[in-house]
């Protein structure tokens with residue numbers, strides 16, 4: 001582990017609503033601007049207690065992804081952090097050089113996004129790509145990397161992991177590919193995994209299975225999760241706390257049950273109403289297809 005000692009960890013009672021849990025990640029007043037100088041994230045605060053699952057919800061373009069990418073140190077070209085602090089276990093990440101940020105990705109922080117195929121090389125088997133990550137990030141020798149890769153594929157719930165190891169990305173379904181990407185993201189045992197719309201492109205059943213896998217990783221390995229989703233059902237199922245984004249800021253944050261049952265901000269109420277309407281429409285659609 002490359003980040004500072006736990007002694008620097010703050011214990012907070014915060015929007016997370018879970019007094020006493022150590023704060024793993026604390027974002028304070030984060031500002032992000034794009035290439036033309038306009039600000040798109042306006043002072044976001046985020047507390048992520050160790051071992052928790054924190055949800056980020058809000059309409060498209062509200063700043064969820066750029067907030068996560070700022071935490072990862074993976075902003076697109078021309079986009080930059082222009083204010084605020086990102087504290088991971090007492091280490092101020094915005095002050096670190098790019099090489100150090102790159103080192104932390106994988107070992108301390110990891111992420112999975114929508115469209116897993118775009119993160120894999122189409123002409124190399126998924127097993128070889130996973131083994132390569134194990135060699136580079138964990139320092140395993142070739143043979144050990146191969147057997148660890150097969151173990152990881154198995155642990156991700158992939159049946160016949162030896163066979164999957166030798167398959168190319170185009171031979172796998174979207175759900176299988178996302179399991180491979182999750183395996184890659186956790187090779188070096190990071191503490192925090194950001195899942196940014198990681199199940200959005202999957203059909204409902206596969207989505208539920210991948211969400212279950214993430215919950216298992218949280219339970220069994222103590223992985224802390226940030227779950228970005230436009231789907232309140234996903235947030236409700238997965239997250240202890242939720243932060244509602246709108247126009248580059250957070251309008252409401254708190255324990256998920258409280259926010260979804262008794263929303264305080266009109267925009268949160270609107271999101272819930274839309275979700276309920278969408279849910280009803282989807283149910284009708286399914287009924288009419290039968």
Ligand SMILES: Nc1ncnc2c1ncn2[C@@H]1O[C@H](COP(=O)(O)OP(=O)(O)OP(=O)(O)O)[C@@H](O)[C@H]1O
Pocket residue numbers: 034035040058059060061062063064065066067076077079230245
């Ligand atoms: N590379 C970029 N250059 C310029 N503007 C950008 C860039 N990436 C994002 N933006 C803008 O920044 C704002 C926040 O975008 P962001 O992707 O963080 O939103 P989001 O809430 O994650 O939306 P979505 O759910 O659609 O991913 C939006 O107005 C978006 O258009």
